[in-house]
Amino acid sequence: MPAGDVTAWEIVAAVPDPELPVLTLEDLGVLRSVDVDQSGSVLVTLTPTYSGCPAMDAMRADVQRALLGAGYRNVAIQFELAPAWTTDQLGPLAREHLAAAGIAPPGEPGTPVALSLKCPQCGSLRTREASHFGATSCKALWQCSACGEPFEHLKVLR
Amino acid sequence: MSTDVVAASDLQVYALYLGDDCLILSHRLAELAAHAPEFEEDVALSNLALDLLGQARALLTYAGVVEAAGRDEDALAYGRDDREFHNLLLVEQPNFDFAHTIVRQLFFASYQLALYRRLEHSQDLTLAAVAAKGAKEASYHRDHARLWTVRLGDGTKESHSRMEAAVGFLWPFTGELFQPDPITQRLVAAGIAADPAALEPVWRAQIDQTFAEAGLGHPVELGIRQGGRSGLHSEHLGHLLSEMQHLHRSHPNASW
Numbered sequence: 001m002p003a004g005d006v007t008a009w010e011i012v013a014a015v016p017d018p019e020l021p022v023l024t025l026e027d028l029g030v031l032r033s034v035d036v037d038q039s040g041s042v043l044v045t046l047t048p049t050y051s052g053c054p055a056m057d058a059m060r061a062d063v064q065r066a067l068l069g070a071g072y073r074n075v076a077i078q079f080e081l082a083p084a085w086t087t088d089q090l091g092p093l094a095r096e097h098l099a100a101a102g103i104a105p106p107g108e109p110g111t112p113v114a115l116s117l118k119c120p121q122c123g124s125l126r127t128r129e130a131s132h133f134g135a136t137s138c139k140a141l142w143q144c145s146a147c148g149e150p151f152e153h154l155k156v157l158r
Numbered sequence: 159m160s161t162d163v164v165a166a167s168d169l170q171v172y173a174l175y176l177g178d179d180c181l182i183l184s185h186r187l188a189e190l191a192a193h194a195p196e197f198e199e200d201v202a203l204s205n206l207a208l209d210l211l212g213q214a215r216a217l218l219t220y221a222g223v224v225e226a227a228g229r230d231e232d233a234l235a236y237g238r239d240d241r242e243f244h245n246l247l248l249v250e251q252p253n254f255d256f257a258h259t260i261v262r263q264l265f266f267a268s269y270q271l272a273l274y275r276r277l278e279h280s281q282d283l284t285l286a287a288v289a290a291k292g293a294k295e296a297s298y299h300r301d302h303a304r305l306w307t308v309r310l311g312d313g314t315k316e317s318h319s320r321m322e323a324a325v326g327f328l329w330p331f332t333g334e335l336f337q338p339d340p341i342t343q344r345l346v347a348a349g350i351a352a353d354p355a356a357l358e359p360v361w362r363a364q365i366d367q368t369f370a371e372a373g374l375g376h377p378v379e380l381g382i383r384q385g386g387r388s389g390l391h392s393e394h395l396g397h398l399l400s401e402m403q404h405l406h407r408s409h410p411n412a413s414w
Binding site: 048050051052053054080081082083084085086130131132133134135137141157158 | 198201202204205206207208209210211212213215216283286287288290291292294295298301302
């Protein structure tokens with residue numbers, strides 16, 4: 001059994017996302033539940049951002065390692081699809097962390113999809129989408145017309 | 159449980175219909191990695207392929223679970239011969255040129271979006287979950303193909319004529335998307351499958367609107383080409399499978 005008062009949820013919640021390490025799995029909104037039974041076995045339920053997200057295996061390994069490192073044994077990790085993940089499930093600090101890392105965050109829940117994003121480098125709104133597809137499934141590539149810098153955007157998925 | 163009221167074999171084959179469409183189209187798109195006309199498009203097509211591969215994995219895994227004969231996603235993807243694949247003929251058609259790739263995407267993504275939006279309400283909770291997630295992805299796959307269709311159809315003389323040629327070649331394969339078959343009809347009656355015939359007006363309206371914007375006309379209806387659902391494929395699928403399955407068949411159960 002784990003030492004101290006650190007709960008299994010807190011351990012898993014603090015694991016960084018493999019592709020967006022400025023966010024934890026909890027910030028990203030992909031951590032659904034952590035259940036510990038009487039024998040101390042842990043069942044972690046995650047949801048993928050996109051159906052083919054290639055980071056799922058890395059998430060599984062990272063969560064496993066974190067829990068085993070904290071003294072848990074018999075760790076199982078499952079992925080569930082429903083309800084489908086959306087960017088409205090991002091945690092309260094996620095947008096701040098993304099912006100600080102130079103990744104333009106998606107809009108708040110309930111807001112319309114913005115036609116222009118604020119450049120994370122210079123703050124200009126004179127920006128344009130260079131490609132709706134980026135280095136990972138969840139990001140788009142944008143460019144700022146004011147400072148010329150390209151930047152990534154965690155694109156809205158609803 | 160849905161499997162109590164319908165034959166498990168029907169449900170298994172239906173999951174393969176949907177999963178094989180995703181798998182084969184994913185492979186076709188993956189062939190273009192590093193071969194797309196521009197870098198951004200290379201990334202885009204790879205992203206689309208990845209979404210479809212993820213959907214295929216969920217659907218083939220489910221087909222294996224329903225079958226209950228010990229076959230997992232890998233056994234189903236890499237261990238079947240062409241006659242055992244149930245994908246639509248449309249998705250196995252080659253990337254002759256970028257126009258063919260885009261028109262195939264427009265036809266399939268518009269169909270898949272209409273399909274998934276209905277399947278979200280399926281009595282089968284696994285299919286409903288895959289569809290609810292997949293619909294969000296199909297929606298931007300459709301938008302991607304729509305933008306390119308307008309850009310190329312309403313582009314230069316060369317791009318327009320290539321788009322017309324691609325539409326002419328691929329149109330006969332679209333009839334199969336809406337053909338009813340006994341397995342699907344039994345599952346429609348049980349509230350599990352989406353009725354293919356009901357998808358056609360939704361699809362057609364989308365295509366008509368996009369073609370109008372792109373300045374593309376409809377080809378003359380010359381009958382439809384079908385057979386994929388029952389395993390009768392064009393010559394192209396065998397070549398695709400020989401490449402896709404080569405490693406697994408040469409080195410069974412190899413791992414990194």
